[in-house]
Amino acid sequence: MTVTAAFRLAPLPLTALMLLPVSAPAQEQPIIVTGTGLADTPATxxxxxxxxxxxxxxxxxxxRLEDALASVAGFQQFRRSDSRASNPSAQGITLxxxxxxxxxRAAMLLxxxxxxxxxxxxxxxxxLAPERLASVRVTRGGGSGPFGAGALAGTIELASTNAEAxxxxxxxLLVDDRGESEASATLAAPLGAGFAVVSGRWDRGQGYYTTPADQRVPATARAAYDSWSAQIRLVAPLTDTVxxxxxxxxxxxxRTLRFEGADSSSEGQEASLRLVGRGAWQFDALAYVQARNFTNIVISSSRFTPVLDQRNTPSTGLGGKLELRPPVGGNHVLRLGLDYRRSDGELFEDALSAMTGQxxxxxxxxxxNSDLGxxxxDDWSLGALTLTAGARADRYVIADGFFIERDGAGVVVAxxxxxxxxxxxxxVRGGAMWQASDALRxxxxxYSGLRLPTLNELYRPFVVFPVTTLANAELRxxxxxxxxxxxDLTPAKGIDLSATLFDxxxxxxxxxxxxxxDLRQRRNIDAIHARGVELSAGIARGIVGFRGSAAYTDAEAQGSGPAAALDGNRPAQTPxxxxxxxxxxxxxxxxxxxGTLRYVGAQYEDDLESxxxxxxxxLDLYAEVPLAQRARLVLRAENVTDTRVMTRNQGGSIDLGTPRTLWIGVTFGK
Structure with a gap:
C-alpha cells in the first residue's frame, strides 16, 4: 500500500471564552455565557x-482566512490564488x-x-473575516455527525469570538504599495448577562496583473477587487444552562479577472438561530437560511469582447439540526440527532456574438437538492483507552432539474x-485512542462518507475561455x-509533534x-485514490514559537470507458x-x-496532464509593534522574494498569483 503524509499545526486548545455578568449576588451561581456549541467529546x-x-x-x-488555512497539512483550494484574484466559483476546498x-469536498461550518x-x-x-474568529478546527476524514453528508474529505469548523476577547x-486600517486598502471595525459590548458584537470589513484595490508581461494585450486588466461584509452576533442566556x-x-x-469587462460578483445574506443547553440533558438546536447570488461575464481571449453573460444565479439554502446528549452514564457520551439541508437555485445566462455583441x-x-440525515x-472511555463509533443514514432527493435554451429570437431550441x-x-465511522503515556497518544x-453533486455540477455549463465544460444531470x-x-507526541513542555498515515x-x-x-464534461469516474502521510510540529519555548506542517500525497484518478484516458493520472490541481x-x-x-515559508509542489491543470x-x-513576513496602550503598528509582506506562482495554465495561457506586496497600517483594540 502506498502511503501519504502531512505535518500539522501543534494541537492548540480551543479557547472556551466566557463573559460574566457585571455582578451577581453572592449566594447565586453566576451565569456563564460562552457563545460556543457543546463541548468536545472524549474521542475528538x-x-x-x-x-x-x-x-x-x-x-x-x-x-485572509485562506492564508491561515494554507498552513494546515492537506488543506487545498482548487486554485492557488486567494479570494482577491480568483473567480468565486473556483473557491472550492478539499483535504x-x-x-x-x-x-x-470538505465541509466548512461557521x-x-x-x-x-x-x-x-x-x-x-x-x-469570512479572521478577526471575527476565536479558532478553527480542521478534522480530516469522512464525517458521520451533523452535516456529515457534505464532509467527504473532512470538516473545517470556524468558531466566532466574543465580546470579552x-x-x-x-x-x-492598512494600505499596500499598490494603494489597495483593508479596513475593519468591531463594536462589542455586554448585553445583560450576554453580549453583542457588530463588525464590518471592506477590502478594495486595483489588484495586480495576473497575466504575465509577455502575454498582455491592450485589453488586459488588473485583478481589481472590491468586497465588504457586515455581521451582527447576539448571545444571551435564557436560563442558567440554556x-x-x-x-x-x-x-x-x-472582481475583474484578466480582461477589461471580465467582471464577476457574489453576494449573500444569511441568518441563524441556535439554542445550546448545557444541563443534564445537553442539546444543540440550530436553524438557518441563506440567500446568495452570482454573476460573471466571459470575455473572448481572441476578440476581447463579451461572449457569455451569466447575469443572474440566485440560490437559497436553508436547514438546521438538533443534537441531543442524554445522561447515559457509565463513561459514555452519546450523541443523537438529525440535520436537514435544502439547496435550490437556477442560472440565467445569455450567449453573445463576439462579432456583433447580439x-x-x-x-x-x-x-x-435536499438531504435529511x-x-x-457514542464515545466510551475505558481508562487510558477511548473507543468511538458513529453512523449516519441520509435521505437525499435530487429533484426539479431543468435546462431551457432559446435562440436570439426567443424560439425554444431545448x-x-x-x-x-x-x-x-x-x-459510518469509528476510532480508538490510547493514551500510552503522558507524552504519547x-x-x-x-470512516465512510457521502457527497451529493451540486446544482452547479448537475445543471450549469461554464466557460474558461476557450474551454467549455458541460454539466451532467445524471451524476451519481x-x-x-x-x-x-x-x-501525537509531547516529548517536552511546549513541544507537540504529530504524524498520520491515511488511505x-x-x-x-x-x-x-x-x-x-476545448470541451470537457463533468462525469463520474471510477475513483480518486489518495494515500499518504501528514506531519505537523509545534514548539513554544520562551519568546520563540514554531508551527510546521507537511503533506505528501500519492493520489491517482481511476477511470474506465469514456474516462479511460485519465486512468492512473494524478487528479487535476493536486500537488x-x-x-x-x-x-x-x-x-x-x-x-x-x-515569517512563513511555504512550498507547493507541481500540479497539473487538467485531467490529461497536458x-x-x-x-x-x-516567503511571507509579519510584524506588530506597540505604538500606544491599545494601538499597534502592523507591517506585512506577501511573497517577499516575488516568486512566480502559476495559478492557471491553459495551453500556455497563464495566470499568476500574488506578487511581492508590502502593507503598512495600524490595528487597535484589546
Missing part, C-alpha cells in the same frame, strides 16, 4: 485534527488531495452553520426536464471509504473529463508535496514578529 482527538488559535488566524501576511474540480454556496459549493472567503472597540445565539451577515464581492442564446437551468455516535431521484445511503480510525453521489492511523478513496468522483478539443513553516518571536510585550503548474516556494 481520535481523528486527525489541527487547531488554529486566534493569534495565528489574525497574523497572516495577506489578512488530502481529494479534489480535481472546483467544488468543495458556528455550526454550513458555509458553502447552495448552488456552486464554493466558500465565500471574502466574507474583542474589547469594546477594535479595528484595523443559551441563545443569533447571527446575521451580509456580504458583496466584485444575443445568440438565452439559457435558464436549475433544480433542488439521522446520526448516532427544453429538458430531468427525472428526479432519491434514496437512502448510510455511512496513539490513534486509529476508519460520491462515496468515500477511508482509513488512518497516527500518533482514502472517493468512488464515483466527479471530475471535469476531456471529451474533445504531491505541500509544506509550511512559521517561525515567530515575541521579543517584548506587545511585539510580534513572524498543462503543468510549476512548483513554488514563497
Amino acid at each position: 482527538p481520535a481523528y486527525d485534527i489541527t487547531l488554529i488559535d486566534r493569534d495565528a488566524l489574525t497574523a497572516t501576511a495577506s489578512g 488530502r488531495a481529494l479534489g480535481g474540480n472546483a467544488t468543495s 458556528d455550526g452553520v454550513p458555509v458553502a454556496d447552495p448552488f456552486f459549493g464554493y466558500i465565500p472567503f471574502s466574507a 474583542l474589547g469594546p472597540l477594535s479595528g484595523t 443559551e441563545l445565539q443569533a447571527r446575521a451577515m451580509a456580504f458583496d464581492d466584485r 444575443v445568440t442564446a438565452r439559457r435558464n437551468a436549475g433544480g433542488t 439521522l446520526f448516532v455516535e 427544453d429538458d426536464r430531468f427525472a428526479g431521484r432519491s434514496g437512502w445511503q448510510g455511512s 496513539l490513534r486509529a480510525a476508519a 453521489n460520491e462515496r468515500l471509504v477511508g482509513y488512518e492511523a497516527g500518533l 482514502n478513496k472517493v468512488k464515483h468522483a466527479v471530475a471535469n473529463v476531456t471529451i474533445g478539443p 504531491r508535496w505541500a509544506a509550511s513553516a512559521t517561525l515567530s518571536l515575541a521579543p517584548a510585550p506587545g511585539w510580534s514578529l513572524a 498543462d503543468i503548474l510549476d512548483a513554488a516556494t514563497t
